[in-house]
Amino acid sequence: xxxxxxxxxxxxxxxxxxxxxxxxxxxxxxxxxxxxxxxxxxxxxxxxxxxxxxxxxxxxxxxxxxxxxxxxxxxxxxxxxxxxxxxxxxxxxxxxxxxxxxxxxxxxxxxxxxxxxxxxxxxxxxxxxxxxxxxxxxxxxxxxxxxxxxxxxxxxxxxxxxxxxxxxxxxxxxxxxxxxxxxxxxxxxxxxxxxxxxxxxxxxxxxxxxxxxxxxxxxxxxxxxxxxxxxxxxxxxxxxxxxxxxxxxxxxxxxxxxxxxxxxxxxxxxxxxxxxxxxxxxxxxxxxxxxxxxxxxxxxxxxxxxxxxxxxx
Amino acid sequence: xxxxxxxxxxxxxxxxxxxxxxxxxxxxxxxxxxxxxxxxxxxxxxxxxxxxxxxxxxxxxxxxxxxxxxxxxxxxxxxxxxxxxxxxxxxxxxxxxxxxxxxxxxxxxxxxxxxxxxxxxxxxxxxxxxxxxxxxxxxxxxxxxxxxxxxxxxxxxxxxxxxxxxxxxxxxxxxxxxxxxxxxxxxxxxxxxxxxxxxxxxxxxxxxxxxxxxxxxxxxxxxxxxxxxxxxxxxxxxxxxxxxxxxxxxxxxxxxxxxxxxxxxxxxxxxxxxxxxxxxxxxxxxxxxxxxxx
Numbered sequence: 227x228x229x230x231x232x233x234x235x236x237x238x239x240x241x242x243x244x245x246x247x248x249x250x251x252x253x254x255x256x257x258x259x260x261x262x263x264x265x266x267x268x269x270x271x272x273x274x275x276x277x278x279x280x281x282x283x284x285x286x287x288x289x290x291x292x293x294x295x296x297x298x299x300x301x302x303x304x305x306x307x308x309x310x311x312x313x314x315x316x317x318x319x320x321x322x323x324x325x326x327x328x329x330x331x332x333x334x335x336x337x338x339x340x341x342x343x344x345x346x347x348x349x350x351x352x353x354x355x356x357x358x359x360x361x362x363x364x365x366x367x368x369x370x371x372x373x374x375x376x377x378x379x380x381x382x383x384x385x386x387x388x389x390x391x392x393x394x395x396x397x398x399x400x401x402x403x404x405x406x407x408x409x410x411x412x413x414x415x416x417x418x419x420x421x422x423x424x425x426x427x428x429x430x431x432x433x434x435x436x437x438x439x440x441x442x443x444x445x446x447x448x449x450x451x452x453x454x455x456x457x458x459x460x461x462x463x464x465x466x467x468x469x470x471x472x473x474x475x476x477x478x479x480x481x482x483x484x485x486x487x488x489x490x491x492x493x494x495x496x497x498x499x500x501x502x503x504x505x506x507x508x509x510x511x512x513x514x515x516x517x518x519x520x521x522x523x524x525x526x527x528x529x530x531x532x533x534x535x536x537x538x539x
Numbered sequence: 540x541x542x543x544x545x546x547x548x549x550x551x552x553x554x555x556x557x558x559x560x561x562x563x564x565x566x567x568x569x570x571x572x573x574x575x576x577x578x579x580x581x582x583x584x585x586x587x588x589x590x591x592x593x594x595x596x597x598x599x600x601x602x603x604x605x606x607x608x609x610x611x612x613x614x615x616x617x618x619x620x621x622x623x624x625x626x627x628x629x630x631x632x633x634x635x636x637x638x639x640x641x642x643x644x645x646x647x648x649x650x651x652x653x654x655x656x657x658x659x660x661x662x663x664x665x666x667x668x669x670x671x672x673x674x675x676x677x678x679x680x681x682x683x684x685x686x687x688x689x690x691x692x693x694x695x696x697x698x699x700x701x702x703x704x705x706x707x708x709x710x711x712x713x714x715x716x717x718x719x720x721x722x723x724x725x726x727x728x729x730x731x732x733x734x735x736x737x738x739x740x741x742x743x744x745x746x747x748x749x750x751x752x753x754x755x756x757x758x759x760x761x762x763x764x765x766x767x768x769x770x771x772x773x774x775x776x777x778x779x780x781x782x783x784x785x786x787x788x789x790x791x792x793x794x795x796x797x798x799x800x801x802x803x804x805x806x807x808x809x810x811x812x813x814x815x816x817x818x819x820x821x822x823x824x825x826x827x828x829x830x831x832x833x
Contacts, residue, residue, distance in 0.1 A: 240656070243654050243655070243656050244654075244656035244657050244658075246650075246654070246735060247650040247651075247654040247656040247659070248656070248658075250646035250647055250649060251647045251651075251662065253642070253643050253646065253647070254643040254644065254646070254647040254666075254710065255662070257643055257702065257703050257706060258665075258703065258706065258707075260684075260703075261681070261684075261700060261702075261704075262669050262672060262677065262704075264680070264684070265677040265680035265681050266672060266677065266680075268679075268680035268684075269676070269677060269679065269680050272679060324559075327555070327559070328559050331552055331555055331556050331559065332556070334544070334552055335544075336544070336549065336552055336553070340820075342556055342560060343819075344815075344816075345560045345564065346559060346560055346563045347563075347815065347819070348563060348564065348812070349563055349566075350760070350764075351760050351763075351764075351808075351811055351812065351815050352567075352764070352808045352811065352812070353629075353763055353764045353766065353782070353783045353808065353811075354764050354767065354783075355766075355767040355783035355784075355786075356782070356783060356786070356804045356807065356808055357566060359570070359786070359800065359801070359804055360566030360567060360569060360570045360801075360804070361566055363569060363570065363573055364565070364566055368582075369581060369582060369601075371565075371569050371601070374598055374601060375598065377598075378594065378595060378598040405562065405566070408563070409563065462671055463670075463673070466671075466675060466676065468673065468675040468768060469768060487673070487675050490675065490676065491678070494678060494679050495772060500679045503679060504679055504680075507676040507677070507679070510676050511671060511676060515671065518671070
């Protein structure tokens with residue numbers, strides 16, 4: 227490696243550094259080009275063709291914007307996009323709130339918190355597919371715990387299949403998605419809370435600030451960067467969440483849980499319409515890109531305007 | 540004194556935590572109970588007289604009966620003879636993904652943590668943007684890619700995409716760990732005439748072990764969790780199937796052997812749960828010791 231660098235004869239120290247750094251990054255970057263960027267380009271190209279099972283490896287016809295017109299003009303498309311965003315906001319909102327509550331509780335100075343921190347992690351550790359089997363059984367109308375429970379409490383007077391009705395299937399999927407996503411959010415919020423300098427709390431305590439006040443004016447502003455980035459990451463993952471919905475409902479009943487990503491998978495893999503599927507994939511990327519830019523811009527503005535109150539380090 | 544709570548406060552904290560943990564563990568409890576119940580008991584509703592509504596005792600009868608046993612844990616190996624193979628595949632794929640991805644993550648994270656160079660911020664942002672493209676979006680071209688290399692229906696079909704989609708998160712996590720290693724140590728090594736690679740190997744890596752463990756465990760968990768999608772689209776060969784895909788074999792034409800399926804699920808997640816149990820102290824304290832601080 228060092229002889230390679232000598233051969234390239236860098237002129238200044240900063241050039242050596244740049245070259246060395248890039249040599250270290252190159253392997254990872256190459257994998258990204260190979261497995262992510264090239265397929266992304268290929269998806270883009272496919273989205274303008276009528277590629278299907280017969281023409282997968284070549285020979286598909288270029289059809290221009292036809293796929294896009296069909297996808298966006300489709301009867302179900304507006305509903306699917308709305309549903310996807312509703313799914314994302316609802317699920318991410320609950321993950322953030324539960325994560326914040328959980329992290330605050332787990333950060334408090336009580337006995338047994340080490341064990342309790344470990345006990346909230348399983349939904350994150352266990353493969354998503356396996357956690358979902360548990361939920362499929364929980365949601366079972368005749369034999370599932372939840373149905374039996376609400377029957378005992380008297381909410382229903384017979385079996386209730388959570389995944390069989392449009393509304394309940396959608397919200398059941400949200401609950402499962404929140405269940406899987408919350409532990410990681412909790413862990414990262416907890417991590418951020420541990421990083422808040424202790425003397426800030428002590429100073430506020432000495433000044434007689436209440437616990438709630440300290441949370442609002444010290445903890446929240448201090449961990450705001452983590453909340454902001456976790457919310458964006460979580461939003462992207464939730465938007466793209468596939469396995470949970472697929473295992474619970476496969477997008478049904480009657481499309482009630484079909485989000486964009488499920489629609490993409492169904493079109494591409496189940497109906498073998500690779501071109502039309504690729505179009506939906508491109509739309510997913512575009513929508514997420516626009517959403518991320520808007521999110522970051524709006525937040526940047528808000529941060530400038532309000533400066534998030536509190537104490538700066 | 541600041542951290543002292545009143546009794547009422549303490550009860551509140553414990554009660555809320557109990558609720559929180561109940562939500563997180565409920566499906567596993569239900570899976571365990573289901574795995575103990577014989578299939579006919581599983582498919583029986585609490586016996587109610589005509590006109591009678593379900594009471595507490597009826598409800599609780601689903602949780603215990605004389606017939607409960609660990610029989611499903613014996614039968615499942617007969618119903619799905621390939622089960623040990625599926626569990627092995629899951630562990631094997633996740634381990635391979637972890638090892639391979641670390642080979643890419645460590646040098647890159649080191650570069651981002653230590654050097655200022657042209658294109659640093661841009662390339663780091665691009666890495667993070669990869670998170671926007673889930674595997675599900677890129678399935679079709681990935682399928683083509685793997686097919687043209689003849690890798691469909693091999694372990695590689697699940698390992699390669701697994702590695703690629705874990706690298707960005709891994710770099711981001713490890714970078715924040717490496718940033719905490721004091722730069723003076725490296726300078727001292729430089730002054731003594733050590734080369735950069737020597738410094739990386741002999742000074743940085745030993746100090747980075749806790750961080751490496753945390754990132755490694757996080758990668759393993761991620762790799763174990765994400766197998767399903769790639770397995771059902773890129774692999775038809777039952778010999779290479781990981782557990783989350785193989786477990787569907789319990790769903791038969793006539794009935795679903797839920798008790799055996801739940802038993803197999805619980806046994807199948809044991810490897811990753813054990814790793815987590817041994818590592819959780821490092822993992823949680825490693826992540827919470829300020830890894831996410833800017």
